Amino acid sequence: MTRLTGIRFALTAGTLALVLAACGCGGGGASTGTAPVSPPAAPVDTGPGTSLAVPDLGAVAPGPKNSALPAGWHNGAFMEIYVRGYKDSDGDGKGDLQGLISKLDYLQDLGVKGIWLMPVTDSSDKDHGYAVKNYRGIETDYGTLADFEQLLAQAHTRGIGVIMDYVINHSSSEHPLFKNAASSAANLQRPFYVWEASKPAGWRIYGADPWYTSVNTAGYYFAGFGSNMPDFNLTNTAAVAFHHDNLRFWLNKGVDGMRFDAVGNLVENGAGVWEVQPQNHTVMRDVQQLVQGYNQRYLVCEAPAASQAFAAPSSCGSAFAFDLKDHLIRAARGEAASIQAVSQYFVTAPATMATLLSNHDGFAGDRVWNQLGGDLARYKLAAASYLLLPGTPFIYYGEEVGMANGQGLSGDWALRTPMSWTADKAGFSSGTPFRNLSANVAGQNASSQVGVTDSLHGFYKQMLGLRNSLPSIARGSYENPLVVGQVMGYQRRLGSETSLVLINYGNAAATLPVDRLTPGATLAPRYGASANVAINATGQATVAMPALSVQVYTVQP
Ligand SMILES: [Ca+2]
Ligand SMILES: [Ca+2]
Incomplete structure (x- = not known):
């Protein structure tokens, strides 16, 4: 707003x-x-x-x-x-x-x-x-x-x-509903907006008093974002x-x-x-x-x-x-x-x-x-x-x-x-x-x-x-987050598809262990890497990342 x-x-x-x-x-x-x-x-x-x-x-x-x-x-x-x-x-x-x-x-x-x-x-x-x-x-x-x-x-x-x-x-103060509402305290569209007969005390919103006088009638209307945008009365x-x-x-x-x-x-x-x-x-x-x-x-x-x-x-x-x-x-x-x-x-x-x-x-x-x-x-x-x-x-x-x-x-x-x-x-x-x-x-x-x-x-x-090509990235679960030094990583999983995302925020290259992967499977590169990475029998892979880089893999059986 x-x-x-x-x-x-x-x-x-x-x-x-x-x-x-x-x-x-x-x-x-x-x-x-x-x-x-x-x-x-x-x-x-x-x-x-x-x-x-x-x-x-x-x-x-x-x-x-x-x-x-x-x-x-x-x-x-x-x-x-x-x-x-x-x-x-x-x-x-x-x-x-x-x-x-x-x-x-x-x-x-x-x-x-x-x-x-x-x-x-x-x-x-x-x-x-x-x-x-x-x-x-x-x-x-x-x-x-x-x-x-x-x-x-x-x-x-x-x-x-x-x-x-x-x-x-809120609407514009030029909306016909508000023009009608502001024309008379008895106008039937008056209750679409927030009005008080006398000025309420103690209000401050984003540095301003949100109650404004109306040109045509007695009473004050409420407008939290400025006088030209009066608030609707959403209890009405x-x-x-x-x-x-x-x-x-x-x-x-x-x-x-x-x-x-x-x-x-x-x-x-x-x-x-x-x-x-x-x-x-x-x-x-x-x-x-x-x-x-x-x-x-x-x-x-x-x-x-x-x-x-x-x-x-x-x-x-x-x-x-x-x-x-x-x-x-x-x-x-x-x-x-x-x-x-x-x-x-x-x-x-x-x-x-x-x-x-x-x-x-x-x-x-x-x-x-x-x-x-x-x-x-x-x-x-x-x-x-x-x-x-x-x-x-x-x-x-x-x-x-x-x-x-x-x-x-x-x-x-x-x-x-x-x-x-x-x-x-x-x-x-x-x-x-x-x-x-x-x-x-x-x-x-x-x-x-x-x-x-x-x-x-x-x-x-x-x-x-x-x-758009990996459903696990678009709408899969979020699992096994890791932070090693300045590298962040996590897995995304949907059905039989698992993706691994790694981001190195550091100015230095990093080689790090990634755990909780499928034992004996392979990391196949999807972005930022060119070679497969083996996952060992305990579910750990060792990944090398250049400085300031992103790598995305999918886990292949
Ligand atoms: Ca134009
Ligand atoms: Ca409001």
């Missing part, structure tokens, strides 16, 4: 018309012809105050449950994509859905099995997209609902699933039903799941008890049941303050491993305590954790290139460290070519720059990019690395190749 304070956007007749035009739920919208959609939005009597039409309100019945993807697809690697920054198709300087569609072959060639789209729904921020003003409309900068349906079909043809960012905690059944209908709207179209934003912030119980409250898990359990009512869908949650709690089956089911991320970077730097922590993580953590090195938020750290000072050898170790572990790895777009933070930018903006397709802006847009390029675009870009085995891109492709 992104916090933006002090930014307000005025709703004009023009922007409201845009909202309605972008919504595919009305009579003029595109339709797959199979999924039930909401009735056309029209103003309804909301009692006192305004009654703006709410384009994303209305019941959506469950639609087709079928999936275009094979079982277990979500154990392949995902690419997190900021559409605005990925590829511009029409020269306006902003990435869009047609641009992304034109890069699906690139993603398929890399070996990606899923795409997480940062919000593509219509937003008032016209940037990151987390201030949603129509949950059933596509951001007009990005294209149309028809473009989105084309993206789904084209991704599925390539065996790639598409999950959407879904922002359940109508507010929850509103979101469930919106989720079905997209699932009925064949979306393969959702990434849920800010699930630690859903329900507040008081000034000191606003984060990771028990009700949050109930909200996400119900969402999970809805999503899993469709075949082979994938749900993953963002909760930096309590990563593993939301991975429980009684909650979201999967969650980002923010508690592993820093150890992956530090292990790649050779820090002993973090090598140990990485080795032990999946001994206890749920196998449904979603692993990452960095993402679009500044709180999760700089681009990996910056965190590792541009050391490509250690960058590759960081990549191997999470791409071969259990769970679902999420690559942040451009990470695979070593994109650095943006030139002259700071904060979140430095992480959300145009993709470095070529050595200059031309690979991204024929026009003027909406934001500065990455600082190292001239040296690190896709065009100079695709097809080069020794490049960073080539390394990511080989790691994903292992994940």
Whole structure:
């Protein structure tokens, strides 16, 4: 999530018309012809105050449950994509859905099995997209609902699933629901949001008082991420039903799941008890049941303050491993305590954790290139460290070519720059990019690395190749972790297939014993080695590793 304070956007007749035009739920919208959609939005009597039409309100019945993807697809690697920054198709300087569609072959060639789209729904921020003003409309900068349906079909043809960012905690203050709610204390849509008649005392969230005055009425509304993004009241059944209908709207179209934003912030119980409250898990359990009512869908949650709690089956089911991320970077730097922590993580953590090195938020750290000072050898170790572990790895777009933070930018903006397709802006847009390029675009870009085995891109492709060709790596158990000096290793097992992964984080070559292997069997090299290694009668093999290297074997009888 992104916090933006002090930014307000005025709703004009023009922007409201845009909202309605972008919504595919009305009579003029595109339709797959199979999924039930909401009735056309029209103003309804909301009692006192305004009654703006709410384009994303209305019941959506469950639609087709079928999936275009094979079982277990979500154990392949995902690419997190900021559409605005990925590829511009029409020269306006902003990435869009047609641009992304034109890069699906690139993603398929890399070996990606899923795409997480940062919000593509219509937003008032016209940037990151987390201030949603129509949950059933596509951001007009990005294209149309028809473009989105084309993206789904084209991704599925390539065996790639598409999950959407879904922002359940808050909407834009320009959402018609909030405009109505803020127009009168007696407005019937007032209870969709969190209001108090007098200003509650003692609150502080991310350094700010989260209670804001409303222009039109007495009373204060709650907005944990800034005044322009008011929190929904998720103890209100109508507010929850509103979101469930919106989720079905997209699932009925064949979306393969959702990434849920800010699930630690859903329900507040008081000034000191606003984060990771028990009700949050109930909200996400119900969402999970809805999503899993469709075949082979994938749900993953963002909760930096309590990563593993939301991975429980009684909650979201999967969650980002923010508690592993820093150890992956530090292990790649050779820090002993973090090598140990990485080795032990999946001994206890749920196998449904979603692993990452960095993402679009500044709180999760700089681009990996910056965190590792541009050391490509250690960058590759960081990549191997999470791409071969259990769970679902999420690559942040451009990470695979070593994109650095943006030139002259700071904060979140430095992480959300145009993709470095070529050595200059031309690979991204024929026009003027909406934001500065990455600082190292001239040296690190896709065009100079695709097809080069020794490049960073080539390394990511080989790691994903292992994940895609060895079921034990994609979804096997995690067994027999070892740390010898600065070498970490573990076995992955699924059915009759056993893989051995070894990573030497040290600057020196190492020769080490690996125990608990199948006695009398052989280690057959899959990556980083060329010769078979014999396993003795007690199940031990002796493996030689160069400095800063990765080796992967399978155990052959
Ligand atoms: Ca564009
Ligand atoms: Ca909340």
